[in-house]
Amino acid sequence: SAVISQKPSRDICQRGTSLTIQCQVDSQVTMMFWYRQQPGQSLTLIATANQGSEATYESGFVIDKFPISRPNLTFSTLTVSNMSPEDSSIYLCSVGAGSGNTIYFGEGSWLTVV
Amino acid sequence: QKEVEQDPGPLSVPEGAIVSLNCTYSNSAFQYFMWYRQYSRKGPELLMYTYSSGNKEDGRFTAQVDKSSKYISLFIRDSQPSDSATYLCAMSGQAGTALIFGKGTTLSVSS
Numbered sequence: 001s002a003v004i005s006q007k008p009s010r011d012i013c014q015r016g017t018s019l020t021i022q023c024q025v026d027s028q029v030t031m032m033f034w035y036r037q038q039p040g041q042s043l044t045l046i047a048t049a050n051q052g053s054e055a056t057y058e059s060g061f062v063i064d065k066f067p068i069s070r071p072n073l074t075f076s077t078l079t080v081s082n083m084s085p086e087d088s089s090i091y092l093c094s095v096g097a098g099s100g101n102t103i104y105f106g107e108g109s110w111l112t113v114v
Numbered sequence: 115q116k117e118v119e120q121d122p123g124p125l126s127v128p129e130g131a132i133v134s135l136n137c138t139y140s141n142s143a144f145q146y147f148m149w150y151r152q153y154s155r156k157g158p159e160l161l162m163y164t165y166s167s168g169n170k171e172d173g174r175f176t177a178q179v180d181k182s183s184k185y186i187s188l189f190i191r192d193s194q195p196s197d198s199a200t201y202l203c204a205m206s207g208q209a210g211t212a213l214i215f216g217k218g219t220t221l222s223v224s225s
Contacts (some may be wrong), residue, residue, distance in 0.1 A: 033212050042120075042202060043215045065149070092157055100211025103148065105157040 004106035023093030120216025
């Protein structure tokens with residue numbers, strides 16, 4: 001398995017500001033994923049982040065709004081830029097690890113934009 | 115048609131009941147199937163992981179995959195109040211790649 005730590009765990013942000021979420025894994029992993037979970041909804045993939053290459057974004061998500069860094073095999077950041085109330089969500093970091101490359105999740109970062 | 119369909123519930127059962135949770139999917143390329151449990155204000159926790167068709171049992175939990183029908187199930191035996199959570203099915207075509215999730219089913223087990 002993998003232990004995934006996310007910071008911050010929760011925050012209240014002002015409209016128009018940006019916030020960077022950090023994801024730290026206790027082992028080296030090739031692929032890291034960022035998901036969004038809006039209130040009462042399921043998980044939607046934002047992007048896949050591989051070390052040493054540009055993140056790959058899903059339809060509806062753009063780099064200007066959600067820039068991602070992946071400086072090494074244990075760490076990644078997701079920035080939510082120019083936030084609006086519609087960005088109020090849980091943002092989840094996940095990785096593939098262990099036998100079968102099982103997907104594990106962090107506890108999430110709960111953002112409320114006011 | 116969404117790639118993964120899951121009845122969101124809510125589903126309410128008494129303690130000790132057998133619970134059946136289900137998902138259907140449309141993409142025949144899916145080979146890896148997972149069930150996650152998510153408590154309120156927590157991240158998803160992996161419960162069961164199955165490759166291709168068949169059954170897998172772990173304690174009170176049994177996962178079934180029927181690829182011919184594109185249908186997966188999670189059974190919970192002797193349900194407990196601590197099982198009250200949202201259950202998410204998820205799947206992918208390759209190991210370690212991004213998952214496609216169902217909407218999640220909210221389960222409430224009353225004592």
